[in-house]
Amino acid sequence: MDGAALDFTTGVPRAGNLDVAWIHGSESAKHNTDPDIQVHAYDEHTVILRQNMAVNYEAPFMFLLFGNSRAVLIDTGATFSASFFPLRSVVDGLVEAWLAAHPRKDYGLMVLHTHPHGDHVAGDAQFADRPDTVVVDAGRGSAWEFFGFADDGDDSFGDDDGDARQARVDLGGRVLQCWPSPGHHDEAVTFYDPYTGLLFTGDTVYPGRLYINDWPAFVRTIDRLIGFCARHPVRHILGCHIEMTRAPGVDYPIYTTYQPDEPPLQLAPEHLAELRRAIDVVDGRPGRHAFDRFVLSLDAG
Numbered sequence: 001m002d003g004a005a006l007d008f009t010t011g012v013p014r015a016g017n018l019d020v021a022w023i024h025g026s027e028s029a030k031h032n033t034d035p036d037i038q039v040h041a042y043d044e045h046t047v048i049l050r051q052n053m054a055v056n057y058e059a060p061f062m063f064l065l066f067g068n069s070r071a072v073l074i075d076t077g078a079t080f081s082a083s084f085f086p087l088r089s090v091v092d093g094l095v096e097a098w099l100a101a102h103p104r105k106d107y108g109l110m111v112l113h114t115h116p117h118g119d120h121v122a123g124d125a126q127f128a129d130r131p132d133t134v135v136v137d138a139g140r141g142s143a144w145e146f147f148g149f150a151d152d153g154d155d156s157f158g159d160d161d162g163d164a165r166q167a168r169v170d171l172g173g174r175v176l177q178c179w180p181s182p183g184h185h186d187e188a189v190t191f192y193d194p195y196t197g198l199l200f201t202g203d204t205v206y207p208g209r210l211y212i213n214d215w216p217a218f219v220r221t222i223d224r225l226i227g228f229c230a231r232h233p234v235r236h237i238l239g240c241h242i243e244m245t246r247a248p249g250v251d252y253p254i255y256t257t258y259q260p261d262e263p264p265l266q267l268a269p270e271h272l273a274e275l276r277r278a279i280d281v282v283d284g285r286p287g288r289h290a291f292d293r294f295v296l297s298l299d300a301g
Contacts, residue, residue: 002104005068006045008174013197013233016042018266022242025053025258037077037090044101045174046196047094048238048265051077053257055084058119060240061265063200064091065193066098067171070108074191074200075240076123088126106132112146112169113138114202114240115188140187147189149180181225183218184211190225197235201225205275206239207263209251209295215284222276229269236266248292267293 023034032054040048047064056078063074079085091109099107111127113120116138127135136146143149147167169176174195181190184203191200203211204221212218228234244251245261252259271293278291282298289296 003102005173006102008045008067008171008195010195013235014043014195015235016046016196016198018042018236018264020048022050022262022265023052023059024242024260024262025059025256027258029054029257036085037087039090039094042198043196045098046193046198049077049087049090051079051085053259055079056119057255057257058241059259060119061238062087062240063198063238064094065171065174065176066095066102067174068104069170069172070110071095071098072110072112072169072171072176073127074112075114075120075202076111076126078119078122080122080125082126085123087123088130091127092130108132108134110169110171111135112191113143113189114191114200114204115185117185117203120202120240138187143187143189144180147178179224181221183214183221185213186217188221190221192228192232192234194232197233199225199229199234199237201237201239203240205237205267205272205294206241206243207265207267207293208239208241208243209254209297210275211297213299215298219279222272222279226269226272226276229272234269237268237271238266244293244295249290249295251290251295263293 020040023038026032034052036052038050042048045066049062051059053059058078060078062077065072077087121138124135127133136143166177166179177192178189181188181204188202188204242262242265244263246263282289282296286298
């Protein structure tokens with residue numbers, strides 16, 4: 001028998017718990033004792049996962065959100081092997097526990113992505129044979145068809161003309177908004193959860209090195225994020241990595257597997273204004289440009 005429907009439309013984003021010490025590697029990867037995947041409950045219906053740095057230095061974050069009819073997993077990490085990176089097993093356990101507390105029949109799972117880079121899609125195959133599961137390939141053809149984005153070169157979803165052109169992903173009463181966010185990657189997508197006020201920005205915005213492959217598109221995307229935050233209650237901006245130290249403008253070198261002085265994962269809407277000022281300073285110049293919370297990295301090509 002199905003349990004009572006949960007109300008995910010309270011109107012005011014629900015506060016959650018980000019008082020967490022994220023696993024951040026160890027001085028000796030051989031002696032690393034962190035779990036393969038850290039599990040942190042932001043709230044009863046929202047889970048944040050982080051991959052162990054000893055398994056892959058990228059240590060990406062992933063997000064599992066529950067609705068009345070289905071859950072969604074946003075991104076699947078950087079490692080294919082379930083032996084080294086048991087994402088399917090961890091997610092199955094979390095779904096089982098959630099259903100024990102909130103019984104309902106025919107509960108599904110969707111697997112979506114912030115973009116197609118390998119450290120965000122490597123675990124997809126673990127879910128290929130999972131019952132009641134839809135894995136949407138992160139490539140433009142599959143993802144854009146699923147979201148209903150027009151593949152006509154128009155990336156203006158979520159622009160200041162309103163929200164009508166955004167896609168909706170309905171988890172059963174918990175409806176995510178999403179829109180294309182090119183700049184880091186042509187096929188990047190941003191997700192917003194009105195229930196929590198969490199804005200999931202993938203590799204577009206996070207405390208680290210922001211690799212930009214299309215400068216004009218990146219600027220438009222950041223402007224749209226700023227506009228979106230002005231119109232909606234955004235509690236936290238959650239990207240998929242931490243690469244900065246707590247020292248302003250200092251990041252950990254690439255391939256680092258021990259980051260004991262990480263800042264928090266979450267950013268606030270006002271940090272987008274800092275990023276916009278950094279954009280004005282950089283003005284499209286190729287190179288590595290360090291600022292307090294970000295490093296903007298632009299290829300010469």
